[in-house]
Amino acid sequence: MVYFQFARTVPLPLDEAWRRLTDWPRHGQVVPLTRVTVEPSGPTRQGTVVLARTGLGPLAFDDRMQITTWHPPTEDTPGLCRLEKRGRVVLGWAEIEVRQGPGGRARVLWREDLRLRFLPGLFDAPVRTTAQLVFGRAVNRLLRMP
Template sequence: MATFRVWVSSAVPPDEAWRRVLDLRAHDRVIPLTRVTTGRSAAADLTAGSRFVARTGMGPVGFDDAMVVESITPPRAAEPGSARIRKEGKVVRGSIDLHVQATPGGSAVSWTQDIDVRGVPRALGWLTVGASRAAYGWALRRLLRGD
């Protein structure tokens, strides 16, 4: 299992950052080669126990990334928001801890992920971390911009 963290600042307020990052319908537009195939929903519709699946690949070659929301608390007033999502797929496993908090200029998003990719030896975890950090950072910035 490898762990990485991405921090992204945004000019949008925390409630809007939360809505943009967890709007599963927007992920299809932003994340290359990935489509949410089950559980496409808005952030406001996600609750503890919500399940969704993202399919990554091209044509018949790819994998399903099955996830379940373990806990979710949207930001309110001065209180930060947090969500914990468990990845239970056959290829990608682990967990995501998302935190969104207010900053003087808008909001800050912290995405921490423990990731285990089937077939990738622990000694090569640094490759998984590097690629994942870059990809998730890029996607989070696009989601926060509203792309």
């Protein structure tokens, strides 16, 4: 498994940072060659399934995730969303935490434990580097998009 994490502090209210990061279809707009769908449609909640399909034609794979923790932020508590990756190729989990940061800004913590089935541990370092780069850029773009 490949574990990585990163943090961002942005001049947004907590609820706006949360909204931008948990609008799942928007992830498809910022992750290359990816389309994101949500089942069931409607508000996100525990049990919602997020499906990210990445690639082209027969060279695509699905990252099927189910939300197991869904606690939007309040004035008193940080927000936390945990997604369990339950696909045939991508396994592990991801957590998005949004909390109060310095100067009233939102502090975003992204933690992820990622495993690609059938890929030997020899590839852990390049997978970690690539995943951290791709997800870091995606989060940056999501937080800048209105």
